[in-house]
Amino acid sequence: MTGLLGALCRIRQFELQVQRLAAAGEVPGFPHLSTGQEAVAVGVCAHLEPDDKLFTGHRGHGHVLAKGSDIEATFAEIIGRDTGLCRGRGGSMHLVDAERGVLGATGVVAGNLPLAAGAAWAAQALGSSNVSVVFFGDGATGAGVFHETLNLAALWKLPILFVCENNGVAEFTTREEHSNVSKVSAFAAPYAMPTKTIDGNDVLVVHAAAGDAIAAIRRGEGPYLLECMTYRMAGHFVGDAQQYRSKEEIAAMREKDPIERLKRNMLAQGVAQSEIDATVERAKQDVLEAVERARAAGRPAPSTVGEYVYKSASLDGISG
Amino acid sequence: MARVALEIPKVGLVMEQARLVRWLKNVGDTVTQGEPILELETEKSLVEIESTETGRLVEQLLAVDAEVHIGDQAAWLETDAASSAGVRAGSLPAASPSAARGAESGAGNASAPGGAAKSGGATASTAPSASAGNAAPTSAPRSASVGGAAPASAPRSASVGGAAPASAPRSASVGGAAPAIAPRAAPNEAAASTSARSIPPPSGTGSANARGATNAPPTRIMCSPVARRLAAQNGLDLRTVKGTGPRGRIQLADVRHAIEAKAPASGPQPLSSMRRAVARSMTISATTIPQFIVSQSVDWTAVQAKRTELNAHLQHGAPKITVNDFLLQAIARALLTYPALNSTFRGNPDSPDAAIVPAQGAHIGLVVAVENGLLVPILHDVQQLGLADLARRRADTVDRALKSRLKQAELEGGTFSLSNLGARGPDRFTAIVNPPQSAILAVGRQRDCVVAINGGIHVRPMSELSLTVDHRVADGRLASEFLRYLVEILEGNEWRA
Amino acid sequence: MTQTFIEILRRALDEELARDKAVHLLGEDVAAGGAFGVTRGLAQKHGETRVRNTPISEAAITGMATGAALCGLRPVLEIMFIDFATLSLDCLVNQSAKYRYMSGGQLSVPMVVRTQAGAAGGAAAQHSQSLEAWFIHVPGLIVVAPSSPLEAYGLLKSAIRMEDPVLFIEHKRLYTMRQEMPATVELPPIGRARVARAGDDLTLIAYSAMVPTALEAAEELARSGVSVEVLDLRTLLPLDMETIAASVSKTHRVLIAHEAVQNGGVGAEIAARIGSELFDELDAPVTRVGCPFVPIPFAPELEHALLPGRENIVRAARELLGTQG
Numbered sequence A: 001m002t003g004l005l006g007a008l009c010r011i012r013q014f015e016l017q018v019q020r021l022a023a024a025g026e027v028p029g030f031p032h033l034s035t036g037q038e039a040v041a042v043g044v045c046a047h048l049e050p051d052d053k054l055f056t057g058h059r060g061h062g063h064v065l066a067k068g069s070d071i072e073a074t075f076a077e078i079i080g081r082d083t084g085l086c087r088g089r090g091g092s093m094h095l096v097d098a099e100r101g102v103l104g105a106t107g108v109v110a111g112n113l114p115l116a117a118g119a120a121w122a123a124q125a126l127g128s129s130n131v132s133v134v135f136f137g138d139g140a141t142g143a144g145v146f147h148e149t150l151n152l153a154a155l156w157k158l159p160i161l162f163v164c165e166n167n168g169v170a171e172f173t174t175r176e177e178h179s180n181v182s183k184v185s186a187f188a189a190p191y192a193m194p195t196k197t198i199d200g201n202d203v204l205v206v207h208a209a210a211g212d213a214i215a216a217i218r219r220g221e222g223p224y225l226l227e228c229m230t231y232r233m234a235g236h237f238v239g240d241a242q243q244y245r246s247k248e249e250i251a252a253m254r255e256k257d258p259i260e261r262l263k264r265n266m267l268a269q270g271v272a273q274s275e276i277d278a279t280v281e282r283a284k285q286d287v288l289e290a291v292e293r294a295r296a297a298g299r300p301a302p303s304t305v306g307e308y309v310y311k312s313a314s315l316d317g318i319s320g
Numbered sequence B: 001m002a003r004v005a006l007e008i009p010k011v012g013l014v015m016e017q018a019r020l021v022r023w024l025k026n027v028g029d030t031v032t033q034g035e036p037i038l039e040l041e042t043e044k045s046l047v048e049i050e051s052t053e054t055g056r057l058v059e060q061l062l063a064v065d066a067e068v069h070i071g072d073q074a075a076w077l078e079t080d081a082a083s084s085a086g087v088r089a090g091s092l093p094a095a096s097p098s099a100a101r102g103a104e105s106g107a108g109n110a111s112a113p114g115g116a117a118k119s120g121g122a123t124a125s126t127a128p129s130a131s132a133g134n135a136a137p138t139s140a141p142r143s144a145s146v147g148g149a150a151p152a153s154a155p156r157s158a159s160v161g162g163a164a165p166a167s168a169p170r171s172a173s174v175g176g177a178a179p180a181i182a183p184r185a186a187p188n189e190a191a192a193s194t195s196a197r198s199i200p201p202p203s204g205t206g207s208a209n210a211r212g213a214t215n216a217p218p219t220r221i222m223c224s225p226v227a228r229r230l231a232a233q234n235g236l237d238l239r240t241v242k243g244t245g246p247r248g249r250i251q252l253a254d255v256r257h258a259i260e261a262k263a264p265a266s267g268p269q270p271l272s273s274m275r276r277a278v279a280r281s282m283t284i285s286a287t288t289i290p291q292f293i294v295s296q297s298v299d300w301t302a303v304q305a306k307r308t309e310l311n312a313h314l315q316h317g318a319p320k321i322t323v324n325d326f327l328l329q330a331i332a333r334a335l336l337t338y339p340a341l342n343s344t345f346r347g348n349p350d351s352p353d354a355a356i357v358p359a360q361g362a363h364i365g366l367v368v369a370v371e372n373g374l375l376v377p378i379l380h381d382v383q384q385l386g387l388a389d390l391a392r393r394r395a396d397t398v399d400r401a402l403k404s405r406l407k408q409a410e411l412e413g414g415t416f417s418l419s420n421l422g423a424r425g426p427d428r429f430t431a432i433v434n435p436p437q438s439a440i441l442a443v444g445r446q447r448d449c450v451v452a453i454n455g456g457i458h459v460r461p462m463s464e465l466s467l468t469v470d471h472r473v474a475d476g477r478l479a480s481e482f483l484r485y486l487v488e489i490l491e492g493n494e495w496r497a
Numbered sequence C: 001m002t003q004t005f006i007e008i009l010r011r012a013l014d015e016e017l018a019r020d021k022a023v024h025l026l027g028e029d030v031a032a033g034g035a036f037g038v039t040r041g042l043a044q045k046h047g048e049t050r051v052r053n054t055p056i057s058e059a060a061i062t063g064m065a066t067g068a069a070l071c072g073l074r075p076v077l078e079i080m081f082i083d084f085a086t087l088s089l090d091c092l093v094n095q096s097a098k099y100r101y102m103s104g105g106q107l108s109v110p111m112v113v114r115t116q117a118g119a120a121g122g123a124a125a126q127h128s129q130s131l132e133a134w135f136i137h138v139p140g141l142i143v144v145a146p147s148s149p150l151e152a153y154g155l156l157k158s159a160i161r162m163e164d165p166v167l168f169i170e171h172k173r174l175y176t177m178r179q180e181m182p183a184t185v186e187l188p189p190i191g192r193a194r195v196a197r198a199g200d201d202l203t204l205i206a207y208s209a210m211v212p213t214a215l216e217a218a219e220e221l222a223r224s225g226v227s228v229e230v231l232d233l234r235t236l237l238p239l240d241m242e243t244i245a246a247s248v249s250k251t252h253r254v255l256i257a258h259e260a261v262q263n264g265g266v267g268a269e270i271a272a273r274i275g276s277e278l279f280d281e282l283d284a285p286v287t288r289v290g291c292p293f294v295p296i297p298f299a300p301e302l303e304h305a306l307l308p309g310r311e312n313i314v315r316a317a318r319e320l321l322g323t324q325g
Helices: A002-024 A037-045 A061-067 A071-078 A112-125 A138-142 A144-155 A201-217 A245-256 A258-268 A273-297 B081-091 B097-105 B176-180 B183-190 B226-231 B252-262 B272-289 B301-312 B323-336 B387-402 B478-491 C005-019 C041-048 C057-068 C082-096 C149-161 C209-221 C241-252 C267-278 C300-306 C310-321
Strands: A053-056 A102-105 A133-136 A161-167 A193-197 A222-231 B001-007 B017-023 B038-040 B048-049 B055-060 B065-069 B073-079 B291-299 B345-347 B355-358 B365-366 B367-371 B374-375 B416-420 B437-443 B447-453 B456-470 C002-004 C021-030 C051-054 C072-081 C112-117 C142-144 C166-171 C178-180 C194-197 C201-205 C230-232 C235-237 C254-261 C287-291
Touching: A002 A037, A002 A061, A002 A071, A002 A201, A002 A258, A037 A061, A037 A133, A037 A161, A037 A201, A037 A222, A037 A258, A037 B065, A053 A061, A053 A112, A053 C166, A061 A102, A071 C072, A102 A112, A112 A144, A112 A161, A112 C082, A133 A138, A138 A144, A138 A161, A144 A161, A144 B301, A144 B456, A161 A201, A193 A201, A193 A258, A193 C254, A201 A258, A222 C267, A258 C005, A258 C051, A273 B365, B038 B345, B065 B447, B183 B365, B226 B252, B252 B291, B272 B374, B291 B478, B301 B456, B301 C021, B323 B365, B323 B416, B323 B437, B323 B478, B345 C041, B365 B387, B367 B387, B387 B478, B416 C178, B447 C254, B456 B478, C005 C021, C005 C149, C005 C178, C021 C057, C041 C051, C057 C072, C057 C082, C082 C112, C082 C166, C112 C149, C142 C149, C149 C178, C194 C209, C194 C241, C201 C241, C201 C310, C209 C230, C209 C254, C209 C310, C254 C267, C267 C287, C287 C310
Parallel strands: A053 A102, A053 A133, A133 A161, A161 A222, A193 A222, B365 B416, B416 B437, C021 C051, C021 C072, C072 C112, C112 C166, C142 C166, C201 C230, C201 C254, C254 C287
Antiparallel strands: B001 B073, B017 B038, B017 B065, B038 B048, B055 B073, B291 B456, B345 B355, B367 B374, B437 B456, B447 B456, C002 C178, C142 C235, C194 C230
16 A cells, blocks of 8 residues: 555646646647545556556556556656657647556557557457456546447457546537536447446555456456546646636545545555655655756757658658 | 940950850849849850949840950940949049050050950950969859959959959949940040940930840740750850740750750861860960979878778768878978978969969869869869868869859969869879969879789889979979879878867 | 569568567458458468458548557558548658657657558549658658559568658559569669669659559650650659759759649649759759649540640650740
8 A cells, every 4th residue: 555655646746847837938849637536546556567468648747656657757858859769749638658667658648549459359369368458537528439448358358448437528518518428338238248336535446456357367358348427636737727617626526535545544554644645745746856857858859850650760850 | 424435354264255145133133232234154164244333224235155355345224323432533544544555455455435346356455464373174163253363362253354454443343434435524534535436325325336236125934954964064155045944944855865966976166165164274374384294103091991990980971081181281381391392383484473372271172073074173282181171172162163163262372282083093194283383193093913022022003193393393302202202191190180 | 474463562572570479450351352452361370360451540540550560569550542541641741751750769660551542433533532741741751653563573572671650652643553573673762763664855754653654655755756754753751852953953944743632742842942952954944744633534535635645744844945835
């Protein structure tokens, strides 16, 4: 549990730093924060090996960190440094850390679903026991490719875990406004896929459910759709004024803050407050130090802008 | 309001006469200072003459195809007084400009208002020397608006007859002339005997201009790019070519046809500008420059090894380094070591002011064969360049020479030329010095030769180098030391990459 | 003994499946032979895991091919008609083409998307298009358009060996073309055009099914003394300007012909490049022959009236050379 707590706190602190620097104008573009949704990332990724493949979306910082990516390199990418995971080419919405199986965040809602299914297909075709995990929000269920992918994954019995973070809003509209189907797990049945809806803000619950699902997938039982009910504490993106939420709503959710809940759990299990505080503090320090190192790094040289378009050397620098 | 006469300036070192190919501005057009106003064909090049005044072109005094001479009045511009005031102030001579001219040139040319040009070869007798006019003609530089003629100061926009001292007083084909000619100033002028000739009737009657009647506004010549290039390379005036393409466009076939037509298979063939210029230059060289030759063989082994090594590590897109680049760098070093050879002879042996003028830096000409002739662009300050940069500069210069895009400055200022006929050339040959340079190196083709080294028999890639030298500048000993040193460099290992 | 385009292409796929275990075929009806029969028999021979049928889900299967390519497979995806590539566009453009760049070089997408284009009598507007111009606009993609069975054989193998995503565009009318397979075929490099016919008076640039048409036009023009050089581009992205430059420097006149709509077509890019890089070589403006700005109609007379063919090329060439009729 200490490990889980540390992971949750690192993500929380990371997002706070992103928010802080974005407000100060140091973050290009529009980072999307996952504050409040850390439990899903941490609970699921605890069961993943480096060779398991992770895909996420525009709100993916937490998933990437939970999978094991280096904090400094991840932050550096978000602030556009040359030392970033993607050498400043991708940014917040396109984080990739191939060595640790983070095959990527993608900025097109639902665009990551078939990519993840493809990775699962590759694992199956190559006979490995790797699983593929894709995180997406409830808004992605409006996309046609969501249904196409569930269908194919079930049909081909692909080793893939679909994790939906249902936070009740997609961009700026609430779920009721864009679907009659309030629970995303309802979409699994038509494709004969096992599914469960859980409290996404309790990391222990997530941990347990994800563990069962992933074990089943590794046994070759096919894909699984795990729906985690959660709440987005920050706005859709930094700068979002959140006019669409009431004060009561917001207060209620603070009650459900996954970090607070885990702390309460740990205390109830006899863990010393001092240990809890130390864990929290260490996580915070790790992040702060990494952020400072990231900020001190150099920026990509403009002369390198044309690198990495193609892998084939014969296509280096072509203009078309 | 003032009227200013535009005069034909001197173009290049040896311009004697030229032909007006076409007007670039029509009567009534506004012309700004520095804007090209007409196009001349000289023996060497097709050149745009720029106006040195801003004003309105009110009269064209020369017709297309007219033979024109330095100092001829080409046009009248109407400017507002203020703008030419400055110029006017400085350079107005007391005497009537035309009188002055008449005195100098004797053949009263140009001053006649309508007097379009004509008469007498107004040659600038006091042509400032020093300018390295290349023997090799160039039909190339289109926009050398001259004045670059005045080597010392190549002011581009000087359609300033200012170059030729002869026309100095009026210089300024600009403001300087103005007052004398301006109607208002006429009364002063009136006294001059030639005033009648010098003041054009404001209305610019055509009568005096037997040939100077205002021309029909020139139409744009429609010509395809490749045809235009071929015409330029052959000194062919597009106005004389009939276009058979759509809307009368001149096409490649038309130019080829015209070139063939100009050179009939049999019978005497009139000279093209380029051939005439080469003939003139080589004749001057043969008759005024005493030349001798020293020769030596060079072993290319070291150069080849170095060249292979360097070319293997070239930057993407960089031109390959060639043997000529090595030669150029070696020549540059040798010239700086033997400054006596890096000089030009000025004047003639009998004149008191004859001198040997050293050059600052190594400015080397490279003989380039173009269609129907040759060009010798000068690479300036070769001593500053490493082989890679030299290759780049050389490739660019040769490319532009082939496309007739050299600038006037690239045809002047050298002391030494390099002529390499390449793999298809003869075993050995001697070249003629390009006046006003002092030497030229001819490089025979590379062949494998059996040589004796330290008593052993070896096969090495060799060439024969022949160095032709102006005996007024250097004698045999200096020349052979220079050549020996050059070969040492070429067979050595010290190169600046 | 001659074989058809389809048979020869099938042979290429068969050999590649045998050569490299990472090669996997997928697409609608692919295990059953594919819409045009190209993949017939391959599932039986190489196994249902190597050659897989998919449902009608272009978006998902393009995404899956991409995801699999990220993870060590070399998928060869069949998109039945290039008209349906519209459904694959989000993945092709936003993911496949950009994955390497966005990841800063960490990943690459060695996948091939086989599709086919062109009008072949009655397929009408939504099944007859030539949309290659859209794809040359996307940095990160490679676009290949073979002009004959042998060209397709070699180019497909070269495409499968590339480390970046290739759009391999076949043509309906070429599917029945016959050629004899030689004992060995040298694999043509991606990005290098070929001189299909040497000539001096005019450079005729074409690709895909327009190449045989261009050769016919050249033959006809030759009978009246005009020597046409036909260039088969083979690869549309990257474009082989070197071969084009060598030809234009010789002939000084260029005609570009393609079946796709002329406006905004591949010919427009080529013409612009020639105009800017080879201006001084031109004796006449660069001319294009392409399909007029009309969707492909259903009735045969209308379709025939619309599509550019041999006569259009011959007429345009004669105008370009200044000889009418």
